[in-house]
Amino acid sequence: MAALIEEGSVKILLKSLHEYRGPGRRGTGFYNPTLEIDRDLTVAFCAHAAREGAYTFLDGLAATGIRGIRIAKEVGENLEVDINERKPESYELVKKNIALNEVKARALNHDLRTLLQQKKYDYIDIDPYGSPVPFLPYLFRALKKRTYLTVTATDTATLCGVWRRTCIRKYQAIPLKGETSKEAGLRILTGYIARQAAGEGYGFTPLLAYTRSHFFRVYGMMKRGVKAAEESLSHVGWIYWDDGWRTSPFQHFLGEPRAGPLWIGPLHDEAVLYDIQQEVETRKLKKKEELMKLLQYFHEEAHLPPLYYESSSIAKECRTSQPKMATILAELKDRGYEAGTCHFSPDAFKTDAPYEIITSLFG
Ligand SMILES: C[S@@+](CC[C@H](N)C(=O)[O-])C[C@H]1O[C@@H](n2cnc3c(N)ncnc32)[C@H](O)[C@@H]1O
Structure with missing residues (x-):
């Protein structure tokens, strides 16, 4: 039975609340209510991006369209927001939800990989079921000189070393199982994006990266140019154990590598975090306290060593x-x-x- 939910300042029509909530469900108009806080963070990040001049936004894998509709409604009425969904029934839902919220956004019904060959964006959100790896090779034609990129991965068991061979095959990286595996997994994902970007002549810098419940999510900046690519590659290396967890550059091993290649540089940018924190402070959000606590953790981590x-x-x-x-x-x-x-x-x-x-x- 159809249902209507409210999140942030939008109303979203779902095909059915019970059938499609929660991870692991892949139905028409997938909606996971436990991710509200993560979409609150997306809105705050996009508000930061908009202040920095971002104008064209893409919610590339939309389901109900909730993320893109919240960007259109809560970040700024004057932005150009495209909301894309391949599945026809979900695309119909996206159109209804855009109309319901009376936002200036465009519903698109493409395979994301095709759409990325057709238009360039200032902000691209890739929020797939499972791994984002199949989408990354198609990304680069959609990038401007500077494009904000947000990538989710829900294949956490792979990135955290439960499925070691799958991680090696998909991410061409050796994962770590057990101790510190969550951070190693997040860093494998981030390092993988940076390595793909470098091959295409882009530098990728994470601005905020974290894990919660069943997923990893990395917010970052793609910058065109060999210098940017080399700079970001200088933050890709290995983990080894000496008298504790240590990191080593990519080119010369300092110890026996235990995991990698992965991102060994900072996962957060303190200035961006500060801006987002200010943004969240001013907003009326159901889960504001929880989000502020998460942001406080990121601040603390930002100046501490990896792992x-x-x-x-x-x-x-x-x-x-x-x-x-x-x-x-x-x-x-x-x-x-x-x-x-x-x-x-x-x-x-x-x-x-x-x-x-x-x-x-x-x-
Ligand atoms: C995890 S859901 C997105 C959730 C949504 N971003 C949110 O915040 O609620 C992934 C969506 O991507 C769609 N999808 C999968 N492959 C696609 C592709 N190649 N192109 C466009 N959409 C695709 C699926 O139909 C599904 O609705």
């Missing part, structure tokens, strides 16, 4: 109980190391301290 440790695993390894997170961080900082929490797990912390120092806190 994390989980206190529950260390406690298990040391056969002892877990100290309080605040105690671990204070002790590390007292000894002169960088230390902080991160969004990957409530149990996770980042530090540049050697592992023997870390374990000594679990006595």
